Amino acid sequence: MTEDPFAPRKQEASRWFHTLRDRITAAFEALEDDFPSAAPPGRFEVTPTTRRGPNGEDQGGGLMSVMRGGRVFEKVGVNVSTVWGTLAPRASQAMTARGVPGIAADPRFWASGVSLVAHMQNPHTPAVHMNTRMFWTPGAWWFGGGADLNPCIEYPEDTAHFHAVLKAACDAHDPGYYSRFKDWADDYFFIPHRGRARGVGGIFYDDLNTGDWEADFAFTRAVGEAFLPAFEPVTRRRLGAPVTPEDRETQLIHRGLYAEYNLVYDRGTKFGLETGHNADAVLMSLPPLARWP
Template structure:
């Protein structure tokens, strides 16, 4: 007996499915991070375990002051393991400015846009536990695509730790495309490079953008797998070292590394530029900055 093909999804269905997934991933990650706080027995275990606080924000379109979506910030500060972590979701829509539209695929023909995604940055108390960045997103103009990735940012790099992080994302990529890992690892290395310091921001990971293979379901499956892979590997790395002691010298090294991290985000990061150019919530956009940093 032949089976009829499944009906294709409308664009509205695609938008909703992506938005719902990012919200679910946010909830799962926040639960995992709060469990880490409960279990942390390291140098700051006398603190009350950290908990996320949520803050909704709304956006208005700059051109006509019409509603333009919004998002929810989930922020935890001053925890046992997490010094500052944000897990933000947003869904925004509106019209790009003429100068910005020229740089976005499909926007020169029609400047209207839709974007939904999740953005996460974690800065840790322990210099031995790597900071991390992860985001995934779905963007629609006259074209549509997925983008995102995850990268490890260790003040004190550990080869075995870095290898485990990369192995997890290689397995993720290999489940979806033979060429994905090499392509997206290289893209990450090139993107997260601090040109004025002639150094990488961290230990890398994967970065992808403009993913539109022609099979939306496959591209969405890969994007979900990126989020799930992060959810599986990063809490494991945190738990491995969160209870270790650290020295004043190691803390100083961490703070100076954070200065480089902040420089990249303010000078080069496209996500920061996108948020500022589209009237996003400034507090959410700058969530990625560390709570404390130093420069020589």
Template structure:
């Protein structure tokens, strides 16, 4: 199951992680208006533990959390993982090819969640992944969650993702944008989590190299576009009322990730590291 394609995908997720960590630490270093020290990522490795379906000594993989608390980012995580094993029987039907592969799977990916300190800087999320059962496919996306929506920010973010899609015949921006709007929605609130982005899953066009090239460009588009948005608002003053609004908005983020997020479910159902899975939760939040 672990072949050259899997190794290439896993290596790219690790490389992108390193690029993102460097860029986010650079933002911390350049913001000198705060008396607080610049943040730096702390990396913590973890190994996937044994599972009832596979009680032997097989290496089930693991991952690495990169977590930073700083003066620009109140909390930001950039996690990578490469895991394999056997899905429990009741979860196999939820994963394409899970039954056909007798529950065997391999998965690798990167997940980024940013909770800025300033309420004027939007929170953001990006993840891309490759999963293999009896066949392999890619999934992922990126989205923006501002406390105070800014038309220019949203337009620039979407333009970057559209450019990444339009460069690749295997991608469909309009479909992925609509998919994102449907996915990042809180039915119990009847509201969107943020201003959207793109979301895609089960991407397997038959040309693995073309699919992989698109996935790479999604990561690079997010890296560049989000960095520009953070820098745009970084030096704008904010007040206690805006901070309170940010903490309330973060509550919506928590509700979605714990109630509806498929990545959270997949991580917990496949024996992932709980701290890494729940890395997306903000460090401070209120429900009024």
């Protein structure tokens, strides 16, 4: 068997995504501990996930970490995985259409990343999404990811803080990244059939390959490391806000928008389901409760 010259970089990226997952889950459980409540603090339920090939062969897996019914989080998932195999025809065709070279001739792939979605108890604290990932095929490699804030009741100062932290992370690597990736997020997280964005944006990027793997990986790490400083202060600021029945109704209707987007448009959801990954892990982004007007 030919040795994979990219194996050390795959291993390095996979280890880092697991480290990021550990850091975030610990921080979220600390938020649960810090918020005073008679209810017990929430804790993550961790379930290993596996991917099997058509003949039952091992094709990687990861950890699905989900907390439900906490003091702060109504439902939050932080998943990490490293998987490989052969792309299904639809996924291969989609990547060929995006300009990924060599997929049609050799549809093998390797992918690793961390994906997070948090739905909050208090409607004044915003839902949030973040992911970072690395993808490899015999003909190409790239990084992708981003983070976006999804308040049902927007506070401009929260939006400004979230964006400022992401901008600082981008600016440290390329002064053009923030504007480019903010615009990409505004386009990507738009719900065409509703004619509106699903939240207040953030950054989004995909197919990042400048030719310098180390630089692109460093930027992806910066995006992951910016998440907690961007999100935690906003969350702590709103935890004790009083909640009316009207606030809860607004929250549930906004969650309906989130569910529509993830089921109809989200690229990660489509890829996960089409490549045979654990369906519960792929769909952990869906809110525990939602309502439609």
